[in-house]
Amino acid sequence: MGSLNNLREEDLLREAKIILKEKFGYHQFRSGQQKIIQDVLNGRDVFAMMPTGSGKSLCYQIPGYLLNGTVLIVSPLLSLMEDQINALRAAGERHARALNGMMHAQERIRVLRHLEELRFLYISPEMLCRSDIREALAKITISLFVVDEAHCVSQWGHEFRPDYLQLARIREQLGHPACLAVTATADERVREDIIRSLELHEVAQTIMSVDRTNIALVVRNVSNDDEKMEQLCKLLRTTRLPGIVYCASRDWTERLAELVRRQLGLRAAFYHGGMESIDRRKIQNQFLDNQLDLLCCTNAFGMGINKPDIRLVVHFHFPATMNAYLQEIGRASRDGQQGLAVLYYSPQDNQYPEGFIDSNFPEDAFLLHTLHELDEGVLTIKNKDQFLNDLQERGSSETAARFIYERIREKPAYQSFHSIFKRSKSMIEQRRRVLLNDLSIMKNYLTATECRRAYYLKVYHEDSHEKPVYCCDQCGINLADFDSVNFEDTVINRKQLMSWEERLSYIFKESERSKQ
Amino acid sequence: MTEKVRIGDDALMFSETLLLFLIKQFNGERTLSGIYHLLKGKKSSQSIQDSFLFRVEPFYHLCDDLERQSFQKLIEHLGDHEWIKYVNSEQTRVILTEKGMDKLSMFKIERMIPDGLRITNYVTTEKQFWLRLQLLIQTLSALRYQQTAFLPITKFPAVTEAVRRIIMESSLSRNQLVHQFYQEIRRLLTSIPILEANIFASQFSGYHMTGLTLRQISDESGKDLFECRTFFKAALRRIMQELSKNKSRYPFTALLMSPGVSGLSTTAGVSLRFLKSGLSAQEAAHRRNLSIGTIEDHLVEIALKDPTFDLSEYLTDELEHRIMDHANRLNTRQLKTIKKALQEGVSYFQIRLALAKNTVR
Numbered sequence: 022m023g024s025l026n027n028l029r030e031e032d033l034l035r036e037a038k039i040i041l042k043e044k045f046g047y048h049q050f051r052s053g054q055q056k057i058i059q060d061v062l063n064g065r066d067v068f069a070m071m072p073t074g075s076g077k078s079l080c081y082q083i084p085g086y087l088l089n090g091t092v093l094i095v096s097p098l099l100s101l102m103e104d105q106i107n108a109l110r111a112a113g114e115r116h117a118r119a120l121n122g123m124m125h126a127q128e129r130i131r132v133l134r135h136l137e138e139l140r141f142l143y144i145s146p147e148m149l150c151r152s153d154i155r156e157a158l159a160k161i162t163i164s165l166f167v168v169d170e171a172h173c174v175s176q177w178g179h180e181f182r183p184d185y186l187q188l189a190r191i192r193e194q195l196g197h198p199a200c201l202a203v204t205a206t207a208d209e210r211v212r213e214d215i216i217r218s219l220e221l222h223e224v225a226q227t228i229m230s231v232d233r234t235n236i237a238l239v240v241r242n243v244s245n246d247d248e249k250m251e252q253l254c255k256l257l258r259t260t261r262l263p264g265i266v267y268c269a270s271r272d273w274t275e276r277l278a279e280l281v282r283r284q285l286g287l288r289a290a291f292y293h294g295g296m297e298s299i300d301r302r303k304i305q306n307q308f309l310d311n312q313l314d315l316l317c318c319t320n321a322f323g324m325g326i327n328k329p330d331i332r333l334v335v336h337f338h339f340p341a342t343m344n345a346y347l348q349e350i351g352r353a354s355r356d357g358q359q360g361l362a363v364l365y366y367s368p369q370d371n372q373y374p375e376g377f378i379d380s381n382f383p384e385d386a387f388l389l390h391t392l393h394e395l396d397e398g399v400l401t402i403k404n405k406d407q408f409l410n411d412l413q414e415r416g417s418s419e420t421a422a423r424f425i426y427e428r429i430r431e432k433p434a435y436q437s438f439h440s441i442f443k444r445s446k447s448m449i450e451q452r453r454r455v456l457l458n459d460l461s462i463m464k465n466y467l468t469a470t471e472c473r474r475a476y477y478l479k480v481y482h483e484d485s486h487e488k489p490v491y492c493c494d495q496c497g498i499n500l501a502d503f504d505s506v507n508f509e510d511t512v513i514n515r516k517q518l519m520s521w522e523e524r525l526s527y528i529f530k531e532s533e534r535s536k537q
Numbered sequence: 538m539t540e541k542v543r544i545g546d547d548a549l550m551f552s553e554t555l556l557l558f559l560i561k562q563f564n565g566e567r568t569l570s571g572i573y574h575l576l577k578g579k580k581s582s583q584s585i586q587d588s589f590l591f592r593v594e595p596f597y598h599l600c601d602d603l604e605r606q607s608f609q610k611l612i613e614h615l616g617d618h619e620w621i622k623y624v625n626s627e628q629t630r631v632i633l634t635e636k637g638m639d640k641l642s643m644f645k646i647e648r649m650i651p652d653g654l655r656i657t658n659y660v661t662t663e664k665q666f667w668l669r670l671q672l673l674i675q676t677l678s679a680l681r682y683q684q685t686a687f688l689p690i691t692k693f694p695a696v697t698e699a700v701r702r703i704i705m706e707s708s709l710s711r712n713q714l715v716h717q718f719y720q721e722i723r724r725l726l727t728s729i730p731i732l733e734a735n736i737f738a739s740q741f742s743g744y745h746m747t748g749l750t751l752r753q754i755s756d757e758s759g760k761d762l763f764e765c766r767t768f769f770k771a772a773l774r775r776i777m778q779e780l781s782k783n784k785s786r787y788p789f790t791a792l793l794m795s796p797g798v799s800g801l802s803t804t805a806g807v808s809l810r811f812l813k814s815g816l817s818a819q820e821a822a823h824r825r826n827l828s829i830g831t832i833e834d835h836l837v838e839i840a841l842k843d844p845t846f847d848l849s850e851y852l853t854d855e856l857e858h859r860i861m862d863h864a865n866r867l868n869t870r871q872l873k874t875i876k877k878a879l880q881e882g883v884s885y886f887q888i889r890l891a892l893a894k895n896t897v898r
C-alpha cells in the first residue's frame with residue numbers, strides 16, 4: 022500500500038472521528054468499530070459479528086457521511102428500521118427513509134421520488150425483490166450495501182429468510198457496491214454460509230467477542246414459583262433499575278407486573294404479543310421515556326429497542342437457547358455502565374422451552390391433514406396470509422404454519438402435496454435435534470459449577486480473557502453491590518397527569534404560552 | 538388472561554352486570570361468540586344486525602381490545618356463581634339462571650350506561666378517528682416542544698397519511714395550528730362529563746408523556762376495566778357527535794372525521810354507491826371483485842342503516858310479511874328455525890334482510 026493511500030486513510034479516519042463526535046456525541050470508537058469503519062471506507066467487503074449493544078449501526082452510519090451516494094440497509098425488522106431512522110433524525114439527519122410493506126403507497130411514492138437525496142435508505146428484503154423498486158435504485162449511486170441480521174441468509178439459522186438468498190444477485194444489479202454484512206450471532210457454519218451466499222470477496226472479517234464484560238451474571242436456584250416471586254420482590258426492592266423481567270408466558274407477565282405494583286409500589290407494566298398494537302407501543306414508549314421502572318414481558322419485547330440505561334435484566338423463566346439468553350441480557354447497560362442479569366431457575370421451568378420447541382413444528386397428524394386438504398382443494402396457498410391464517414384458525418402456531426408454507430413453496434408443481442410429507446417429517450426431526458441440542462447447552466449453563474462467563478465463551482469457541490470484577494455468582498458476587506443507593510442516578514420520576522385540563526395544557530405547552 | 542378476577546366482588550360488579558345483561562338480551566339464540574363479536578365490534582353484518590335484533594346497539598364495538606381469553610374467563614366466572622347455564626350440548630349458548638336473573642335485577646343497567654354510549658351513528662369509524670386523534674395530538678406536541686424525533690404511537694399507514702395531510706394542508710403557522718387545536722380539544726372536553734373527559738385524555742400522548750392504556754387507567758383508578766371502556770367510548774361518541782353537528786366550531790378537529798354515509802362501513806358504502814347507480818348485486822360483486830355473499834352482507838347492513846334504499850328487488854313485501862309472521866309466531870331470531878318453518882323457496886339472505894328491515898325503528 023502506497024504512502025499516499027495511507028495518508029488518505031488517516032484523513033478519512035480523522036474525519037470519521039469528527040463525525041462520531043459531532044453527529045453522534047461519542048468521543049471514542051468502541052472496540053471493533055474503528056477497524057470495521059476503516060475496512061468499509063477502503064471499499065472492502067466486510068463481515069462483522071458484533072454482539073447486541075456494541076454499536077453496529079455506527080459502522081455504516083459514519084461511512085454514510087464520507088462516501089458518495091446512498092447507503093442501502095437491508096433489514097428484516099420493521100421495528101429496527103423505525104428505531105434507527107428515529108435515532109438518525111434525533112441526531113439531525115433529515116435524509117434517512119425506509120421502504121417496507123407496511124407503508125402507505127403514497128408515502129412509498131414520495132420516498133422513491135426523492136431517492137437520490139437520501140443518505141440512508143432502510144429497506145425490507147421483500148421490497149428489494151420488487152422489480153420497480155430495483156429499477157429506481159439502479160438509477161442512483163449506492164455507496165454501500167449493508168445486510169443487517171445477515172444470519173437470516175443461512176438455512177442453519179432459526180431465522181432463515183428465503184428472500185435473503187436473492188441479495189447477491191440484487192447487489193450485482195445495483196452496480197456491485199461494497200457490502201457490509203453484520204450480525205449479532207453466528208457460529209462458524211453460519212458465517213461461512215453468509216460469506217458464500219452474499220458472494221463476499223476477499224472479505225475483511227471482524228469477529229467481536231460475545232462477552233459483555235459490564236454485565237454481571239447470576240443464576241439462582243429456587244424450588245417453586247412462590248419462592249421465585251419472593252426472591253424477585255426482594256431483589257427489586259433494593260436493586261438499581263430500570264429493569265426488564267422476561268417471562269415464558271403472557272399470563273406471567275401480567276401476574277408479575279401486578280405483584281410488583283402492589284407489593285413494592287413500583288411503576289411496573291406488562292408487554293406481550295396478545296396486546297393491541299397501540300397498547301404495546303404505549304407501554305414501550307413509557308418504558309423508553311422513564312415513566313416505568315419495570316417491564317414484565319415475553320420475548321416479544323426488545324427487538325430494535327434502544328434504551329442504554331437498563332440496569333437489570335431478570336429471567337423469570339429461562340429461554341430455549343444460549344443465543345437468545347445473551348441477546349436478552351445484552352439489552353442491559355448498553356451505555357457501558359455496570360449491569361446485572363439474574364436468572365431464576367426451578368426444575369418445573371423445563372416445560373416452557375420444550376413446549377416452545379414443539380410449537381415450532383406441526384404434529385404429524387396435522388401436517389398430514391393439511392396436505393390432504395390442499396390436495397382436495399379445501400385449502401389453497403394462493404394468498405399467503407390467508408393460508409397462514411387458515412392454519413392458525415385450525416389450531417396451528419404461527420411458526421408451524423410458516424414451516425408448512427415454506428415446505429409447500431419448495432414443492433415442484435407436478436407433485437401432489439401429499440408427496441412432501443416424508444421429506445417434511447425428516448426435516449422436522451433434523452431441526453428439532455438442532456433445537457434440543459441448543460436447549461441442552463442452555464440447561465448446562467444453569468447447572469454449571471464453573472464460571473458462567475467461561476462456560477458461554479467456550480460455547481462460542483472463544484478464549485477466556487481477563488475476568489471483570491463483577492463476573493458471576495460462581496466467581497462470587499454480592500447482590501447488595503447493585504443496590505440503587507450505591508449509584509448517583511438522577512431520578513427522573515415523571516408523573517402521569519390524570520386531570521384532563523392539566524394534561525392537555527402540558528401536552529400543548531399552554532401554561533408557557535400564557536406567560537409569553 | 539387480562540382482566541383477572543380481583544379481590545372483592547364489587548371490583549367486578551360492572552363487567553358482571555354487563556355480561557349478564559347481554560346474555561339476557563341474546564337469550565341463548567346466538568353462541569357466546571356472538572356476544573364476543575358484538576363487544577369486539579366485528580365488521581360482519583351478522584354482528585351488526587344482532588346488535589339491532591337484540592337491542593344492544595350501544596355495546597357494539599364497546600371493547601375492540603378485548604381478548605378472547607379474557608372474555609372466556611369472565612364467562613367462566615359467571616358460570617362459577619351459577620348465574621348462567623348452557624342450553625345446548627356443545628356448550629356454546631347460555632341463558633341466565635334464576636340466580637342470575639336476581640343478580641341482574643339488583644342493578645339498573647340503564648343507569649350504569651352513560652348516554653354517550655347510545656350514540657351509535659359513528660361506530661364504524663370511531664376506531665379510525667380515535668387513532669388519528671391520538672397521533673395528531675402526539676405530533677403537535679412534538680412540534681410545540683420542537684422535538685426532532687419521536688416514536689409515533691401508531692404506524693398504521695392510513696392513519697399516518699391522514700394526519701400528515703391535515704398538518705401539511707393547514708394554512709396556519711405551526712404555532713397557531715397547535716394553539717387552535719388545543720382550543721378546539723379543550724372546548725370538546727368541556728362539553729362532556731368530567732369523569733369521561735379524564736379517562737379520555739389520560740390516553741393522550743405528548744412530549745415525554747406517553748398516554749396510558751385503558752388497562753393502566755383501570756389499575757390506577759381502581760375502576761373495573763369494562764367500566765373504563767364504557768366511559769371512554771361514551772366520551773368518544775359524544776365528541777364525534779359534537780364534531781359532526783357543529784363542524785364550524787371545530788374547523789381543524791372536524792377534519793379527522795371520515796366523510797361517508799353515516800354509520801355504514803366504508804366497504805358497504807362503496808357497494809351502496811354501485812347499487813344506487815343501478816347495478817345488480819351480482820354485477821356489483823363482479824365489479825368489486827367480491828363474492829356475492831359479501832354484497833349480500835352489505836345489503837343487510839344497508840337495510841339496517843339506510844331505510845330509504847329500495848330493497849324490493851331482493852325481498853318482496855309479501856315474502857317479508859311471511860318471514861316476519863313466522864319469526865314472531867315462533868318468537869325467535871334464529872335463522873335456521875325460521876328457515877325450517879318456511880320450507881323451500883326462501884334464502885337465508887332474505888330472512889336476514891327481513892329481520893334487518895323490521896328491527897329498524
Ligand SMILES: [Zn+2]
Pocket residue numbers: 472473474475488492493494495496
Ligand atoms: Zn465468573
